[in-house]
Amino acid sequence: MIFHEAGKKTEKAGKPQIRFVGFVDEWEQCKFSELVLIERGGSPRPIDDYITDEPNGLNWVKIGDAPTQGHYITKTVEKIKLEGLPRTRQVQPGDLILSNSMSFGKPYIMAINGCIHDGWLLIRDINNIFDLTFLCHLLGTTQMLEQYKQFAAGSTVNNLNKELVGNTIVSIPAKQEQRVLGKYFEQLDHFITLYQSKYDKLIDMKKAMLEKMFPKDGEAVPEIRFREFSDNWEQHKLGNIANITKLAGFEFTEYIVYSDEGNIIALRGLNVKSGNLVLDDVKYIDNSDFSKLGRSKLYVDDVLFTYVGTIGELAIILENNKFYLAPNVSRIRFEKKYFASFMIQQMGSKSFYDKMIFSLIATSSQPALSMENIRKFVIKVPQNIAEQKAIGQFFSDLNRLITLHQHKLEKLKNLKKAFLEKMFI
Numbered sequence: 001m002i003f004h005e006a007g008k009k010t011e012k013a014g015k016p017q018i019r020f021v022g023f024v025d026e027w028e029q030c031k032f033s034e035l036v037l038i039e040r041g042g043s044p045r046p047i048d049d050y051i052t053d054e055p056n057g058l059n060w061v062k063i064g065d066a067p068t069q070g071h072y073i074t075k076t077v078e079k080i081k082l083e084g085l086p087r088t089r090q091v092q093p094g095d096l097i098l099s100n101s102m103s104f105g106k107p108y109i110m111a112i113n114g115c116i117h118d119g120w121l122l123i124r125d126i127n128n129i130f131d132l133t134f135l136c137h138l139l140g141t142t143q144m145l146e147q148y149k150q151f152a153a154g155s156t157v158n159n160l161n162k163e164l165v166g167n168t169i170v171s172i173p174a175k176q177e178q179r180v181l182g183k184y185f186e187q188l189d190h191f192i193t194l195y196q197s198k199y200d201k202l203i204d205m206k207k208a209m210l211e212k213m214f215p216k217d218g219e220a221v222p223e224i225r226f227r228e229f230s231d232n233w234e235q236h237k238l239g240n241i242a243n244i245t246k247l248a249g250f251e252f253t254e255y256i257v258y259s260d261e262g263n264i265i266a267l268r269g270l271n272v273k274s275g276n277l278v279l280d281d282v283k284y285i286d287n288s289d290f291s292k293l294g295r296s297k298l299y300v301d302d303v304l305f306t307y308v309g310t311i312g313e314l315a316i317i318l319e320n321n322k323f324y325l326a327p328n329v330s331r332i333r334f335e336k337k338y339f340a341s342f343m344i345q346q347m348g349s350k351s352f353y354d355k356m357i358f359s360l361i362a363t364s365s366q367p368a369l370s371m372e373n374i375r376k377f378v379i380k381v382p383q384n385i386a387e388q389k390a391i392g393q394f395f396s397d398l399n400r401l402i403t404l405h406q407h408k409l410e411k412l413k414n415l416k417k418a419f420l421e422k423m424f425i
Contacts, residue, residue: 014171017422020184023177027425033166037124040162041097041116044087050080057081059114061091063099069193071136072111073097080115088115089122096123096136100160105148107139121165131175133182141424142417144168171425181423185416192412199405206398210349213391215380217355229387239375242334242343246307246371301340303332305347307369312357316344330374339385341392346379 014026032038044050051060057079065076080088091097095110098121107123109132116122125135138144147168148160172178212223220232238244298304298317306313307330334340346352356377360369382388 014425016425018419019423020177020180023173023180025174025177027171027173029169029171029425031166032168032170035125035127035129035170037122037126038162038166039089039122039124040100041089041118041120041122042087043117044080044084047080047117050084052079052081054079054081058085058088058090059112061097061110061114061116061120063119066099066106066108069196070189071107071109071133073108073114074111076112076114085115088117089120090115091122094125094132096125096132096139097121098123098139098160098165105140105145105160107136109133109136121160121162123165129175130172131178131182133186134178135182137182137185137420138170138172138424141420143421143424144170185419188412188416188419192409192416195405195409195412199402199409202398202402202405206395206402207350209395209398210345211351213394214346214349214351216351226387226390229382229384229390231383231387233380233382235378235380237375238332238377238379241338241379241381242303242332244330244332244371244374246330298331299333301334303334303340303344303347305330305332305374307371307374309367311361311367311369312348312353314344314348316340330371332374337385338381339388339392341396342381342388343379345392345395347377352377352379 014029015024016027058081059076060078060080061073061076062078065073067073090113091110092113093110096107097110097116099106099108099119100121101119123135123139125132148164151164151167152160173181209224213225215222215233221230222233300317300319302317304313304315304317332343334343357369360373361367382391
């Protein structure tokens, strides 16, 4: 696909900022209600009396049936009885439906026959003016959302309705350009869906392996392990194999400098993604004052654990020995025969959280754990440090792969967002 710049976007110019080569005509501005049929959905009540398992029932389209990625509604969880039809709004393949409340102003294309309740608006291209995928993306642009919000601003409930959507002004090119734009964004959606699927599968894989690569209650070995290891695992209280303390903190404002060269990274809170520190809000302290940090000094392989507020966030210091962290985070420093990258994976598993952390939070008057609580955590460890390292490395590699796919996904979403703003008026 080849683009060209069409100049700065203005209402007078009637052209988008970026468009495909070969298209130069101005876009037309029209009142939306003059181009399409817009109708509100309806719901037979009480709805529970109309829900049916009969195969001849009508597909009952709910917000939960909309896909998280993509724009096509291909199935519904529920059906309603045929006698409910006079009290609802029937839709067919090729119709667009627009959410008017919960997921405000989000458009979808019907790929099946069905019925919509009053949380949806039907938009039907009765005059055959639009390319379907172009129209769907047009209705979801920032430009359209801003019009929705502007028209809804004076109402007591921030919902869309037939009149509000109909009063919006849409800018449209010739149908051939619509088709090209629609196809381009459909391909972009395909790649976003593909990477989202890969990312979700990796997340699910990690959850499954966290449950299977650590022993369950009452068992001495995990369900899955590397084939060269066969010894039983040991069970320890965390306080018996690690030094656990609060990070004290001190008033360091006067020591802040603006260069990271040779200086201490001062984190004001714990920001974690996939078990790694995210250094996007840091300050630096003059290295000459490192001695004043006391027990708040952090070193490679120190594990950080939040014990106040959002409890159970974990990170490990991997990069260097010059970190300082503010209070409300505990530091766990393991004995040398225990591999920190292994320990953090077990402590980050759902089963560990449910058994060791959630039960303590639930019985506490405030969302906080004491250092004594943390020292009582029970952790299971392979006797062979080589097995610890193998498991730790496996999850470190998996986390890197998850982060890689997450970055690719974010880039594609940002690309789509930018092009929606520049390729539509």
